[in-house]
Amino acid sequence: MGRHSCCYKxxxxxxxxxxxxxxxxxxxxxxxGHGCWSSVPKQAGLQRCGKSCRLRWINxxxxxxxRGTFSQEEENLIIELHAVLGNRWSQIAAxxxxxxDNEIKNLxxxxxxxxxxxxxxxxxxxxxxxxxxxxxxxxxxxxxSLDMASGASSDLNLNTDKPGAVLYExxxxxxxxxxxxxxxxxxxxxxxxxxxxxxxxxFLDRFPCTSTNSQPCDLxxxxxxxxxxYASSSNGRLSSSLNPTPWITQTGKAFHINSEFPSSSMSxxxxxxxxxxxxxxxxxxGFSPSMASFTANNNFAWxxxxxxxxxxxxxPIHLMESQAEEVKWPEYLNNPLLMAAALQNQTxxxxxxxxxxxxxxxxxxxxxxxxxxxxxxxxxxxxxxxxxGLQNSDMxxxxxxxxxxxYGHV
DNA sequence: AACGTAAGCAACCGCAGTGTC
DNA sequence: GGACACTGCGGTTGCTTACGT
Numbered sequence: 001m002g003r004h005s006c007c008y009k010x011x012x013x014x015x016x017x018x019x020x021x022x023x024x025x026x027x028x029x030x031x032x033g034h035g036c037w038s039s040v041p042k043q044a045g046l047q048r049c050g051k052s053c054r055l056r057w058i059n060x061x062x063x064x065x066x067r068g069t070f071s072q073e074e075e076n077l078i079i080e081l082h083a084v085l086g087n088r089w090s091q092i093a094a095x096x097x098x099x100x101d102n103e104i105k106n107l108x109x110x111x112x113x114x115x116x117x118x119x120x121x122x123x124x125x126x127x128x129x130x131x132x133x134x135x136x137x138x139x140x141x142x143x144x145s146l147d148m149a150s151g152a153s154s155d156l157n158l159n160t161d162k163p164g165a166v167l168y169e170x171x172x173x174x175x176x177x178x179x180x181x182x183x184x185x186x187x188x189x190x191x192x193x194x195x196x197x198x199x200x201x202x203f204l205d206r207f208p209c210t211s212t213n214s215q216p217c218d219l220x221x222x223x224x225x226x227x228x229x230y231a232s233s234s235n236g237r238l239s240s241s242l243n244p245t246p247w248i249t250q251t252g253k254a255f256h257i258n259s260e261f262p263s264s265s266m267s268x269x270x271x272x273x274x275x276x277x278x279x280x281x282x283x284x285x286g287f288s289p290s291m292a293s294f295t296a297n298n299n300f301a302w303x304x305x306x307x308x309x310x311x312x313x314x315x316p317i318h319l320m321e322s323q324a325e326e327v328k329w330p331e332y333l334n335n336p337l338l339m340a341a342a343l344q345n346q347t348x349x350x351x352x353x354x355x356x357x358x359x360x361x362x363x364x365x366x367x368x369x370x371x372x373x374x375x376x377x378x379x380x381x382x383x384x385x386x387x388x389g390l391q392n393s394d395m396x397x398x399x400x401x402x403x404x405x406x407y408g409h410v
Numbered sequence: 411a412a413c414g415t416a417a418g419c420a421a422c423c424g425c426a427g428t429g430t431c
Numbered sequence: 432g433g434a435c436a437c438t439g440c441g442g443t444t445g446c447t448t449a450c451g452t
Contacts, residue, residue: 016420016446038437054438055421090440101440102420109442110418 013047017056021046025053026061059102066098070107078104079112083126 013021028044034057037050046053070078074096081092089101089108096104113123120129 014422036437050437051423052421058439059420087441105441106419110416 012041012049012052014052017060021048022056022061025056029057029061059100062100064098065100070099074099075107075112075115078108079116079126082108082112082123 017025024044024046025040028040032043034040034054037054040046040050040053041048044053048056077096078092081095085091087105089105093099093101093104108123116123116126117129121127122129122131
């Protein structure tokens, strides 16, 4: 590993972070937010470059991270998302609350690729290895035909309103390990995304076609969960303007979790939208409970330290009137053990993802929630900071900014 | 016990996108 | 419009640990 040029010039530290450095960074960001990363190390008293601080925070210190081994459902989801998104780890990570792109990338490279190969699936193309080995000619031929069908565009096109524009093709059914699962999302080489009819409804709801002229909210009342638009990036990267944003139905329409796409499939770790748990405000979608708690909980101030008042006011935290019956914030806030247990075992059915955010006061009232999810030393630090009266810092995270950008005023 | 290898993890590098001046 | 700084992302590398011989 080389050294950053900036690190070299300033003789900054590199390599593993010491607990003391972690504490400094954590304390600084907790108190002031990160603001401009380049200024963080100086302000925090660290001999690191801002880039290194950012990485450390994102991949390790962020309190909403879910540490530990990946569940089978998470692994399956990663495989499916990888089939759709390729090596867009940040996009994949966006669908797995509490997981970092780095973590997922490591898992993929060290574990999942091997697993797929063992199952006879090429981890790059997600096609059967035998087919990959045999069919280079077929592949190019096939791709060409798809390009023609899709108007020679690599855009994701699932618009059923346009006859002939939809590409559905059964290419590969993942041998998912969960019982009863027959997920049938299919992927072809290249950037053409297809979904089999079995998962079509789900997929259309999950990933409403951006087509060529997508709007942030379509006429059917969907919000974007993910705007796929491969054509927008010539080098295969997604433009940052296409940050993952959740699609939910504006009217409370549930995602189609059809019988052929059960819990272990792609939907498994995404927010379930049942009529009882659905939030008319998009704010809760895309937030894990922990994230939501920290976002609403003023104990932490990561994010833009200089969030303006107007941004705060415009942040679409329009808290829902009571609709979710299954889970109530106060129940979890008042019972950190319950919350911790729920987080450990969270499933779509748990309703946690769509847990309503009743009010900011609810979320800030109880510190035990966040404490329950922290390593011991971090809990202690946090308690100390709380004792020092560290409260009510700005909590305009970028998620909120993103939501604001996407939806404007709600 | 010593050594070699594989696996997993954490961090760095380089590039691209974006915003600001 | 160009230069620069900042940020985010994906690829890659190096270290540590576990495991096998």
